[in-house]
Each structure stands twice: as C-alpha cells, then as structure tokens.
Amino acid sequence: MIEVRHLKKSFGAQLILDDISFRIENSESVAIIGRSGGGKSVLLKHIIGLLQPDAGDVLVDDENIVAMNERQLLRVRRKFGMVFQGAALFDSMTVAENVAFGLRRHEHLTEAEIAKRVAATLDMVDLPGTENKNPAELSGGMRKRVGLARAIIYEPQIVLYDEPTTGLDPIVSDSIDKLIIRVRDHLNVTSIVVTHDMRSARRVGNRVMLLHEKKIYANGTPEEIFTSHDAVVRQFVDGVADAKETII
Ligand SMILES: Nc1ncnc2c1ncn2[C@@H]1O[C@H](COP(=O)(O)OP(=O)(O)O)[C@@H](O)[C@H]1O
Ligand SMILES: [Mg+2]
Structure with missing residues (x-):
C-alpha cells in the first residue's frame, strides 16, 4: 500500500506539486x-524516497518514508523495481550483467543461481538467450525489456x-504494454505507470490519475476517465498531441 x-x-x-494526495x-x-x-x-521519485517533499508524507506499507535516513530507505527501496525513462542501461556491461545488477547488490547467490534467475527473467520479457549481447546492439524496444528485466x-x-x-x-509500445500486464499478473505486483500515451494508460491501468496544474485533477477507473465530460480531462483523453497548446 502506498499513500x-x-x-x-x-x-x-x-x-x-501542490497538495497531492492519493492512495x-x-x-x-x-x-x-x-x-x-x-x-x-x-512524483515517482518521491514515492521511492529519491526526492524529499517540502511538506507532506509518503507512506509505504504504513511506514512514513519522509522521515527515514538513507539506510532505512534502502530497505524500503528493495520493495520497488523501477524502470527509468530511457532504459538507463550500462553500455559497458552485457545484457546479463545489466539484468543481474540489482540481484548482486541485494542477495547472496552463487553464479549458477544468478545465471538461472537471469535466464528466467529474460524469458519473462521475451528476450531468451540474449545474455551475452551488448545493450548497444539492441533496438529501443529491446532495451526497454532489459530495463524491465533488471527491475x-x-x-x-x-x-x-x-x-x-x-x-x-505503436507496435513495440503494444508489446511493452502486454509485458507490463504480464509482469503484473505473474508476479502479482502493484504497478504505477507514468505515461503520456493514452492508449497505454487505458490498457495497463485499473485506475487512471491525471496530474494537471500541480494537482491530481482527476482520479478514477479508466471507464470514468475516458467517458468524462470535463473539458480538461477530455483534452488529455482525446489525445491532443501536446496538451500545452490547448490547455491554458
Ligand atoms: N532535480 C530537479 N531540480 C530542479 N528542477 C527539476 C528537477 N527535477 C525536475 N525538475 C523540474 O520539475 C518540473 C517537472 O519535471 P518532471 O517531473 O520531470 O516532469 P514530467 O515527468 O511530468 O515530464 C520540470 O519543470 C523540471 O524541469
Ligand atoms: Mg518524466
């Protein structure tokens, strides 16, 4: 639970961000x-304690992380996997080394156990057998998958x-959305997906929150959001390419 x-x-x-509240x-x-x-x-960075708010609280499983020191935060961050904007892979490492990165830091496993976990995770993201590739050889969509495997x-x-x-x-985006759904269902994880792609929001979200003018402007089921008659919500939902131009 996150609050x-x-x-x-x-x-x-x-x-x-101005007086943001949600659960x-x-x-x-x-x-x-x-x-x-x-x-x-x-906002995402506040949820994992990479940024400190000027006011307010962030609770993860009922623990307020705002007051925590770095050591306590490290423990809480282990509950999270984060897929950063732009994949953020280490180009000097192989795919397998990238994927195993978090595992090596957190757990004491033998090389054989690590290799097994890496292989299973690469399978999960539809990249079997890519362990020894270099991230620079991969397409944008494949890099995203490696980023997801690492997370x-x-x-x-x-x-x-x-x-x-x-x-x-759009086709690669579709396949990434399907993976997000697969990860959600197979690992039974809580997912928070920041996106400005409405199709993606509709597919992966059981709930959609609209951040607008520093506030949570709307918060509802995809059905509620996508059938809303609110003018601001409609501009996002109708996919105005850059809402900046139309929302004053
Ligand atoms: N570490 C930072 N220091 C100063 N300004 C920042 C920092 N991080 C983000 N910003 C600013 O905060 C605003 C929101 O950024 P961001 O959260 O990245 O937007 P979004 O992810 O919605 O596109 C932007 O104006 C950005 O320049
Ligand atoms: Mg951003």
Missing part, C-alpha cells in the same frame, strides 16, 4: 497521466514505470 498525503514540492521558486492499494495498477514537464517523474529480477512488490513506451512505435 501520499498533502505532498508539496518546489524547485527554487517553481512550485511543481494505491496492493496489486492495483495505476496509470499517471499528464502533460510533459508537469511533475510526473518528480523485476529480485521480485519486487511494486514496479514503477516512467514513460515505458515513450519514443517507441
């Missing part, structure tokens, strides 16, 4: 949508995805 209460964040004079139950799958530059990545190899309770389909063509 954000009255969270506020500014960078210098720029207010980014995400275990096994839920939530899509966070909103315009580019609106604070979605900043889920230690079987986190919660997986955070930051723009998992941004920059991918």
